[in-house]
Amino acid sequence: MSKSHFKIMFIGSTAMASICLFPQPLIAQTASDAPIEEARKLDPVVVSARRRSETIQDVPLSVTAYSGEDLAKTGATDITAITETAPNVTLEVSRATNSTLSAFIRGVGQQDPVAGFEAGVGIYLDDVYLNRPQAAVLDIFDVERIEVLRGPQGTLYGRNTIGGAVKYVTQRLDADKATVNGRINVGSYSQFDQTVSFSLPVTDTLRIGGAITNLRRDGYGENLTTGEDNYNKKLLGGRASVEWEPSDSLFFRASYDQVQDDSNPRGGHRLVPGLLSGAPVLDDVYDTRGGLIVPEQKVDATGWSLLGEWHINDQWTLKNTFASREDESASPIDFDALPAGDVDVPIIYENEQLSNEAQLLYDGDRLKGVIGVYYLDANAFNVFDTLLDTAFAGFNAQTIGDVDTETWSVFANFTYDFSDQISVTLGGRYTDDERQSQVLRRSFLGGFSDAFGGSGFPFATTSDFEGTNSWTDFSPTLSIAYKPNAENNYYFTYSRGFKGGGFDPRGQSSATPDFNGDGGVSEDEIFRFMAFEPEIVDSYEIGWKYSGDRYRHSLAAFFSDYTDVQVPGSIGIDVDGDGEADTFAGITTNAGAVEIYGVEYEGSLVVAADLATDGDSLDLDWSVGYLSGGYEEFIDAFGEDQSDEVELQNTPDLTASATVTYSRPLADGDIYFLNTLSYRGDSQQFEVATPLDQDAFALWNASLVWDSPSGKLQLGLHAKNLTDEEYIVAGYDLLTVGSPLGLEGTLSAFYGAPRAVTATALWRY
Numbered sequence: 119m120s121k122s123h124f125k126i127m128f129i130g131s132t133a134m135a136s137i138c139l140f141p142q143p144l145i146a147q148t149a150s151d152a153p154i155e156e157a158r159k160l161d162p163v164v165v166s167a168r169r170r171s172e173t174i175q176d177v178p179l180s181v182t183a184y185s186g187e188d189l190a191k192t193g194a195t196d197i198t199a200i201t202e203t204a205p206n207v208t209l210e211v212s213r214a215t216n217s218t219l220s221a222f223i224r225g226v227g228q229q230d231p232v233a234g235f236e237a238g239v240g241i242y243l244d245d246v247y248l249n250r251p252q253a254a255v256l257d258i259f260d261v262e263r264i265e266v267l268r269g270p271q272g273t274l275y276g277r278n279t280i281g282g283a284v285k286y287v288t289q290r291l292d293a294d295k296a297t298v299n300g301r302i303n304v305g306s307y308s309q310f311d312q313t314v315s316f317s318l319p320v321t322d323t324l325r326i327g328g329a330i331t332n333l334r335r336d337g338y339g340e341n342l343t344t345g346e347d348n349y350n351k352k353l354l355g356g357r358a359s360v361e362w363e364p365s366d367s368l369f370f371r372a373s374y375d376q377v378q379d380d381s382n383p384r385g386g387h388r389l390v391p392g393l394l395s396g397a398p399v400l401d402d403v404y405d406t407r408g409g410l411i412v413p414e415q416k417v418d419a420t421g422w423s424l425l426g427e428w429h430i431n432d433q434w435t436l437k438n439t440f441a442s443r444e445d446e447s448a449s450p451i452d453f454d455a456l457p458a459g460d461v462d463v464p465i466i467y468e469n470e471q472l473s474n475e476a477q478l479l480y481d482g483d484r485l486k487g488v489i490g491v492y493y494l495d496a497n498a499f500n501v502f503d504t505l506l507d508t509a510f511a512g513f514n515a516q517t518i519g520d521v522d523t524e525t526w527s528v529f530a531n532f533t534y535d536f537s538d539q540i541s542v543t544l545g546g547r548y549t550d551d552e553r554q555s556q557v558l559r560r561s562f563l564g565g566f567s568d569a570f571g572g573s574g575f576p577f578a579t580t581s582d583f584e585g586t587n588s589w590t591d592f593s594p595t596l597s598i599a600y601k602p603n604a605e606n607n608y609y610f611t612y613s614r615g616f617k618g619g620g621f622d623p624r625g626q627s628s629a630t631p632d633f634n635g636d637g638g639v640s641e642d643e644i645f646r647f648m649a650f651e652p653e654i655v656d657s658y659e660i661g662w663k664y665s666g667d668r669y670r671h672s673l674a675a676f677f678s679d680y681t682d683v684q685v686p687g688s689i690g691i692d693v694d695g696d697g698e699a700d701t702f703a704g705i706t707t708n709a710g711a712v713e714i715y716g717v718e719y720e721g722s723l724v725v726a727a728d729l730a731t732d733g734d735s736l737d738l739d740w741s742v743g744y745l746s747g748g749y750e751e752f753i754d755a756f757g758e759d760q761s762d763e764v765e766l767q768n769t770p771d772l773t774a775s776a777t778v779t780y781s782r783p784l785a786d787g788d789i790y791f792l793n794t795l796s797y798r799g800d801s802q803q804f805e806v807a808t809p810l811d812q813d814a815f816a817l818w819n820a821s822l823v824w825d826s827p828s829g830k831l832q833l834g835l836h837a838k839n840l841t842d843e844e845y846i847v848a849g850y851d852l853l854t855v856g857s858p859l860g861l862e863g864t865l866s867a868f869y870g871a872p873r874a875v876t877a878t879a880l881w882r883y
Contacts, residue, residue: 126314143422159667160722164285165265168531169274169479169488172211175665178543178599178609180268180674182207182741186261186289190788191823193876195333196257197241197284197815202796202817203775204266205718205743209284210235211255211870213848214451216351216381217417219254220848222223223268224678225747226281226615226655226767227713229804230686232706233467233500234555234623240271243286244373246423246441247277249496249523250469253377253419253445257355259301259313260329262289267497267696269657269676270615273531273595276439276475276492278840279466280615280655290371291327291361298883302767305836305876307350309335328358337384338872339404343457346382348406349871353379356441371425381416383408384393386455386866388849389809394508396454403844403869409800414572419445435479444470451502453850459507460860461852464570471496480532498621503566503574504728510862514562514574517525517581519623522554527645531841539602545595547616547704552588555621557581559628576680581768582629584646589652591616615655622686622706653682673723678747680712687807701739709805710751710761717744734782743773752805764806770814786827795818803849809850810867832880843871 128542133685163174167181174181178581182204184194192199198219205632212218212231221227227239231251248254264286270859271279296318303311315329325615334352337347359373385406389400412414430436444467453461476491504515531545566572597611630639630647661674666672686706719742726736747769752761775796781788796817803810804812818841823834852864 182266234498238281239513240283270613277718306874311399330356367429369427395863409457410450413448459860462505465502468499518558543597553620557583619651651871666726678714683709737779739777772799792821834878
């Protein structure tokens with residue numbers, strides 16, 4: 119499709135949605151000839167965005183919610199699927215990985231999944247914060263709902279969520295009867311997925327349950343050097359839980375989950391011929407030639423949590439969540455995507471965390487809110503080699519980074535209803551953050567180090583750094599809501615987000631510039647070069663939510679003042695002074711200040727519904743996100759202001775989607791036909807323009823789903839990316855950005871999924 123086609127599609131879908139701005143009586147008259155009381159109405163959307171169950175209409179902030187039923191009807195497989203329909207949201211699988219997440223909301227996020235960094239977007243699994251992006255691409259199974267909260271959420275959630283939060287909520291067990299649910303997916307690229315879940319009441323107060331999923335798919339392409347599939351999937355995951363409810367006032371839940379991902383290494387597609395070998399660019403963007411095979415690709419992630427709830431009385435509830443998580447990832451990252459060891463980087467990540475969150479919730483007639491205390495103790499360890507065998511025979515640079523995080527916070531958020539029409543929310547959060555970091559970089563000869571089974575031996579240490587830093591912060595929230603009637607809610611919200619600083623675990627202290635020009639490099643200058651400071655977002659939002667019988671919308675305008683932005687990057691380093699980059703190092707800077715403003719418009723409309731005749735229904739759901747912003751100041755690692763040369767990364771200026779759902783009775787059940795068009799504007803992979811930048815593109819998905827009369831059987835046919843768009847989601851550029859590294863030139867891209875069709879069968883007993 120051309121850009122003009124994209125624009126026509128977007129204008130058409132937006133024009134269709136804009137009819138919703140007419141008064142509700144007009145919609146009721148034109149949407150159906152049947153009386154409104156006989157027509158189907160929109161179901162209320164219930165969320166827990168403010169730590170209590172309430173309709174999305176009553177929440178004075180931007181929230182997008184997806185029920186498990188809705189996700190099943192669209193054939194969504196993991197949380198990255200919501201990128202297509204949530205405005206100003208980007209969730210992508212990070213480069214050269216299968217399950218590491220890159221997340222951005224409203225221009226705030228983290229492009230490079232560096233160990234030890236705090237994420238700009240918080241991912242929560244049953245209210246447990248996932249402290250690292252590794253193993254955070256959560257597959258969708260046994261899910262009750264997913265909520266996307268845009269903007270800072272620090273006074274409501276245990277960990278700082280400076281850009282927003284994604285809440286993944288699993289199903290609770292059925293207390294009344296035994297249940298067994300199963301799902302099978304069969305589709306393109308030999309896809310064959312099986313998922314089974316169960317719930318079993320053992321006594322009147324005790325129940326057990328669990329779910330297991332086995333996901334298999336061949337690759338979209340091939341590694342022409344190793345013969346392995348590229349972009350395949352081989353994952354086994356499961357959850358188990360025990361729930362005990364000894365009385366009406368007490369509830370306990372113990373849960374455990376584990377994921378083992380043995381998918382093949384994901385290799386990049388070179389965008390340029392080999393500068394030394396002349397290797398041509400491959401025709402298929404999903405093919406690669408990478409020759410690195412160590413370490414064996416794997417991701418193992420486990421977690422457990424203990425939840426306790428005590429309903430003290432009708433107003434007060436005490437809740438505590440104690441959780442532990444750990445994961446290990448090993449990956450052979452072939453930067454140059456060629457057989458030779460030009461820039462080969464085997465890597466191992468190890469993460470572990472222990473957290474506890476206590477909440478005291480109050481639900482009175484006029485006052486509602488939460489007081490919370492949160493504690494997190496986490497460690498992130500990574501080791502990687504950088505083999506530059508083509509340029510320097512047997513030369514290898516190893517980096518070991520070890521980052522400890524200890525943080526605690528106290529937060530509160532309360533809403534007071536001055537009347538039936540006016541309510542005010544006040545919140546605050548005090549955070550105490552501490553980082554301890556060790557960074558060891560050594561140069562080897564003879565190939566890979568013993569960490570990856572090699573026989574290389576160290577001959578020089580280029581960085582042996584240890585550092586500790588700590589910060590405190592107070593972040594407030596203020597919201598005013600005006601509800602003139604049951605249908606309308608107008609609000610203003612101010613919130614501040616805070617994300618702690620740290621040390622780049624890939625840094626090289628010997629590369630520290632002489633900042634003060636005195637002819638030497640001091641310990642203070644090394645600390646300054648290796649460290650980065652916290653970042654702050656001040657967000658202002660005004661919104662209007664309308665909810666009627668057959669039409670609802672959420673319209674919000676926002677402005678974010680984003681300061682001390684942390685920008686991780688990699689540059690080539692010339693160790694021996696011969697003018698050629700011998701290795702690369704991580705450099706993270708607090709680049710400066712960004713101003714971001716935008717508009718988001720989401721809604722749903724029952725276009726036609728007539729239960730008095732044959733029960734046909736036509737529904738429209740849409741989202742539009744517009745975002746504009748840029749750097750007011752961008753100071754690079756060497757003190758130069760580059761604000762005129764940079765843009766926000768992974769943040770299209772326009773995102774839009776429209777979903778049309780037609781349903782009617784069939785064979786005593788109901789059949790649904792869903793069509794979704796989604797559009798994403800131009801976006802950059804990094805702050806500076808590179809060949810990896812993605813032009814605007816559109817995706818077309820369609821689903822045909824039949825529900826049996828009893829609701830126990832669902833059959834579906836789902837087609838994704840029907841026009842077979844090729845679009846870049848991540849990449850490596852060590853050729854046009856910074857100092858070139860390697861002789862072949864590293865410029866490789868990773869792509870979103872091609873066209874695929876999946877048949878599904880879901881049954882419930």
